[in-house]
Amino acid sequence: MCPHDRTMRRQVLLFISVLALNSVLGQVTYSIPEEMAKGSSFGNIAHDLGLDVKRLQAGKARIHTGNTAEYVQLNKENGLLIIKERIDREALCGQIAPCALHFQIALENPIEIFPITVEITDINDNAPVFEKGERRFEISESAVLGSKFMLEKAIDPDIGPNGLQSYTLKPTDHFILKLHSQSDGSKKVEMILQKPLDREKQEFSSLMLTAVDGGQPQRSGTMQIHITVLDVNDNAPVFTRSIYKASVKENSLTGTFITEVKASDADKGSNGDVSYVIGNSMSSISKLFHITEDGHLILKGPIDYEKAKKYEIDIEAVDRGGLSDSSKVVIDVGDVNDNSPVINIISSSNSIGEDSNMNTVVAVMSVNDPDSEENGKVQCRINKNIPFAITPTSSYLYSIETDSELDRETASEYNISVTCSDEGVPSLSSSVTLTLHISDVNDNAPVFEKSSYEAYIVENNTPGLSIFTVKARDADWNQNARVSYMLEDSSVNGVPVSSYVSVSADSGVIHAVRSFDYEQIKDFQFRVKAQDGGSPPLSSNVTVKVLIQDQNDNPPQVLYPVQTGGSVVAEMVPPSADVGYLVTKVVAVDVDSGQNAWLSYKLHKATDRALFEVGLQNGEIRTVRQVSDKDAVKQRLTVIVEDNGQPSRSATVVVNVAVADSFPEVLSGLTDFAQDKEYNDNLTFYLVLALAVVSFLFITCLVVIISVKIYRWRQSRVLYHSNLPVIPYYPPRYSDTLGTGTLPHVYNYEVCRTTDSRKSDCKFGRAASQNVLIMDPSSTGTMQRIQSEKKTLTGTRMPVFLTCWMTPLLTECQSPRMCPLVLIVESSMQFALLTTSRSKISSSASKRRMEAPLHSAVT
Ligand SMILES: *[C@@H]1O[C@H](CO)[C@@H](O)[C@H](O)[C@H]1NC(C)=O
Numbered sequence: 111m112c113p114h115d116r117t118m119r120r121q122v123l124l125f126i127s128v129l130a131l132n133s134v135l136g137q138v139t140y141s142i143p144e145e146m147a148k149g150s151s152f153g154n155i156a157h158d159l160g161l162d163v164k165r166l167q168a169g170k171a172r173i174h175t176g177n178t179a180e181y182v183q184l185n186k187e188n189g190l191l192i193i194k195e196r197i198d199r200e201a202l203c204g205q206i207a208p209c210a211l212h213f214q215i216a217l218e219n220p221i222e223i224f225p226i227t228v229e230i231t232d233i234n235d236n237a238p239v240f241e242k243g244e245r246r247f248e249i250s251e252s253a254v255l256g257s258k259f260m261l262e263k264a265i266d267p268d269i270g271p272n273g274l275q276s277y278t279l280k281p282t283d284h285f286i287l288k289l290h291s292q293s294d295g296s297k298k299v300e301m302i303l304q305k306p307l308d309r310e311k312q313e314f315s316s317l318m319l320t321a322v323d324g325g326q327p328q329r330s331g332t333m334q335i336h337i338t339v340l341d342v343n344d345n346a347p348v349f350t351r352s353i354y355k356a357s358v359k360e361n362s363l364t365g366t367f368i369t370e371v372k373a374s375d376a377d378k379g380s381n382g383d384v385s386y387v388i389g390n391s392m393s394s395i396s397k398l399f400h401i402t403e404d405g406h407l408i409l410k411g412p413i414d415y416e417k418a419k420k421y422e423i424d425i426e427a428v429d430r431g432g433l434s435d436s437s438k439v440v441i442d443v444g445d446v447n448d449n450s451p452v453i454n455i456i457s458s459s460n461s462i463g464e465d466s467n468m469n470t471v472v473a474v475m476s477v478n479d480p481d482s483e484e485n486g487k488v489q490c491r492i493n494k495n496i497p498f499a500i501t502p503t504s505s506y507l508y509s510i511e512t513d514s515e516l517d518r519e520t521a522s523e524y525n526i527s528v529t530c531s532d533e534g535v536p537s538l539s540s541s542v543t544l545t546l547h548i549s550d551v552n553d554n555a556p557v558f559e560k561s562s563y564e565a566y567i568v569e570n571n572t573p574g575l576s577i578f579t580v581k582a583r584d585a586d587w588n589q590n591a592r593v594s595y596m597l598e599d600s601s602v603n604g605v606p607v608s609s610y611v612s613v614s615a616d617s618g619v620i621h622a623v624r625s626f627d628y629e630q631i632k633d634f635q636f637r638v639k640a641q642d643g644g645s646p647p648l649s650s651n652v653t654v655k656v657l658i659q660d661q662n663d664n665p666p667q668v669l670y671p672v673q674t675g676g677s678v679v680a681e682m683v684p685p686s687a688d689v690g691y692l693v694t695k696v697v698a699v700d701v702d703s704g705q706n707a708w709l710s711y712k713l714h715k716a717t718d719r720a721l722f723e724v725g726l727q728n729g730e731i732r733t734v735r736q737v738s739d740k741d742a743v744k745q746r747l748t749v750i751v752e753d754n755g756q757p758s759r760s761a762t763v764v765v766n767v768a769v770a771d772s773f774p775e776v777l778s779g780l781t782d783f784a785q786d787k788e789y790n791d792n793l794t795f796y797l798v799l800a801l802a803v804v805s806f807l808f809i810t811c812l813v814v815i816i817s818v819k820i821y822r823w824r825q826s827r828v829l830y831h832s833n834l835p836v837i838p839y840y841p842p843r844y845s846d847t848l849g850t851g852t853l854p855h856v857y858n859y860e861v862c863r864t865t866d867s868r869k870s871d872c873k874f875g876r877a878a879s880q881n882v883l884i885m886d887p888s889s890t891g892t893m894q895r896i897q898s899e900k901k902t903l904t905g906t907r908m909p910v911f912l913t914c915w916m917t918p919l920l921t922e923c924q925s926p927r928m929c930p931l932v933l934i935v936e937s938s939m940q941f942a943l944l945t946t947s948r949s950k951i952s953s954s955a956s957k958r959r960m961e962a963p964l965h966s967a968v969t
């Protein structure tokens with residue numbers, strides 16, 4: 111309690127001395143500071159009262175305090191007043207000043223009373239004290255300047271200068287202290303806000319309020335003032351960046367996390383709670399993206415690089431108080447190879463000619479891939495092994511061109527499949543197929559199946575007989591491949607070849623025009639040309655060799671011995687002739703060939719069969735036995751010469767043999783040979799008969815020829831105006847031999863099939879004035895028309911042999927324009943009689959077919 115003892119003691123001594131002076135007045139007054147140490151003395155009564163110490167002892171001096179506490183003690187030995195109890199002025203007097211102890215020194219013997227006053231002076235033994243060591247304030251940061259906050263006072267029991275003097279507040283950043291003196295002398299302490307508070311800068315602060323007194327040394331008391339700044343929503347959220355960048359691949363799944371945005375709000379609590387919204391709420395962006403409360407930007411819908419490569423999203427951050435900040439998220443959409451190339455054919459040809467030049471463009475197409483970079487780089491190719499190539503003409507245009515020669519005959523159609531693929535990983539591709547037809551060009555000549563032909567025909571054939579067929583194929587198409595055949599002009603033995611053979615233009619069937627005679631001509635050759643229907647036409651030709659085969663149509667002819675009508679020649683055999691004597695040799699030839707000309711000789715009749723024999727092979731007549739005189743002079747041998755044909759033909763020869771040594775002998779026997787005359791007469795009769803028949807036939811022939819001539823002239827005039835396809839007619843050289851074989855074999859029966867209207871292209875016929883149509887189902891044109899006619903007759907498609915008689919009934923024909931025409935068609939199936947009149951024929955082709963009365967008739 112007395113930190114500064116030394117100083118105090120000096121003060122005390124000073125006071126005592128002063129008081130001692132006052133004691134002279136009879137009343138002793140001491141002034142001592144409070145808080146003197148126990149046992150310390152502060153005055154000498156004996157001295158101050160002028161008393162002897164013995165008196166004090168004798169008088170049993172004592173201190174009388176009444177009922178108050180005894181703070182002071184008297185030492186009777188020396189009269190010193192001694193502090194007995196600590197004296198606290200504040201306890202003794204409080205704020206009352208001056209403060210003194212009043213007591214009396216009482217003496218006995220005699221009783222004497224001396225009042226003593228001990229004035230207690232204040233020392234600064236109390237510091238100012240606050241009732242509470244700390245004080246808390248919660249102040250809104252929005253508190254206005256000048257706001258006052260009452261602080262409590264400090265208490266200092268000391269008085270006077272030792273009492274409370276002033277306050278200080280530290281630090282003074284925001285607040286200053288203001289003191290108001292009050293009537294009781296105390297002070298009201300206020301703290302005034304002089305600078306705005308900011309919770310965000312400093313939420314908590316501590317101030318120290320210090321109260322000081324005026325003592326020496328000065329004492330102070332402090333109080334902590336804790337200030338908590340209450341938050342006010344005075345801060346908007348602030349994004350960490352003004353622009354966020356992110357990227358996301360297209361076609362990412364819904365719910366894919368894209369990026370996170372963050373806005374901070376300096377405020378506290380709910381004032382600092384930030385929520386995020388997408389600003390472009392009206393646009394489609396809000397359908398694609400979603401932002402969560404905590405700022406995660408999430409994919410909500412499908413995004414397509416090909417529609418948008420970039421999105422800019424306005425993001426707003428809002429706190430509960432409605433303050434906000436905005437930022438932007440820029441999203442780059444990453445391309446994924448999700449688009450196949452798109453092929454568009456801009457133009458393409460359906461067909462090109464096989465003679466097209468190299469690099470002929472057949473198609474142009476555009477190819478487009480909306481993807482980017484490698485994903486959008488496209489390569490196109492076409493299938494291999496076709497004569498086409500694809501070339502890029504610009505960044506997205508491709509053309510398909512021919513890159514080698516085309517040949518329709520090798521490939522008439524191409525499927526060009528174009529495949530375009532991008533360079534993405536994995537690569538996507540698409541393809542189209544173009545079908546291109548190669549159109550025909552007449553670039554192939556007809557080709558005969560063989561390089562040359564050989565055909566065989568047996569002589570004495572019927573005219574019109576088909577010998578055989580040449581066939582040429584043309585690799586081209588349709589009209590370019592329609593082959594027609596024709597004879598090339600040449601001559602055989604000075605006769606035009608067309609009088610030997612004809613060729614059917616459509617079918618290539620070669621017909622014999624005439625009957626051949628092996629003995630006149632053994633073979634001949636000609637050329638057949640095959641020509642296609644192209645423009646210009648192409649043709650080729652082939653050699654046809656016709657070999658005529660022999661028939662045994664000639665009997666052997668005996669050259670020797672010569673058979674004359676009158677004279678008789680005889681061979682002579684001397685009577686002495688030996689066995690095997692060569693009498694003569696029958697020499698015969700046969701104009702046929704081969705077996706047909708292989709002659710054998712036989713003895714048919716003989717006067718004496720035993721005498722002669724005939725060499726089978728050589729015709730040598732030899733004696734078989736010795737000739738004797740008994741043998742008749744005249745020997746008559748009949749030798750048959752036979753050829754080896756099938757059937758064989760023969761000739762007989764009579765050999766007269768005279769068995770004599772000399773010619774006169776022979777002559778005598780000659781008359782005997784005359785008996786053969788009967789035989790010769792017979793022969794003459796036959797010859798005359800034959801001549802008569804020939805003459806009759808010749809006349810008949812003439813009549814027929816003339817009538818046919820007239821008829822044909824008429825008919826050709828009619829046909830000129832009609833398209834009548836089948837015109838049977840009798841050729842000018844018509845002659846009917848009825849197969850008697852006595853006339854020269856000149857057969858010229860023609861059936862004229864018209865392709866155009868008036869020209870004949872085929873001739874054939876048969877000897878018995880019957881014209882044979884050989885229906886070849888493969889032939890076209892006129893033949894088909896004939897066939898259709900035929901179908902009406904038979905109702906079948908079978909090949910039918912038609913035999914036609916054309917009988918112009920001239921006798922009944924009064925007016926040339928109304929000549930009835932009878933066409934008798936004999937088929938293998940049935941017979942029909944077509945009767946029509948010329949006027950009807952000439953009306954029209956179709957009408958003719960419809961109107962022609964058709965009768966089944968059996969002839
Ligand atoms: C082309 O394609 C069509 C249809 O797929 C097919 O009928 C034809 O045979 C093909 N042609 C070639 C030459 O492959």
Ligand SMILES: *[C@@H]1O[C@H](CO)[C@@H](O)[C@H](O)[C@H]1NC(C)=O
Nearest residue numbers: 598599637639649650651652
């Ligand atoms: C027949 O064909 C040959 C080649 O095969 C040719 O040299 C000749 O000129 C042709 N003849 C005619 C008359 O066209």
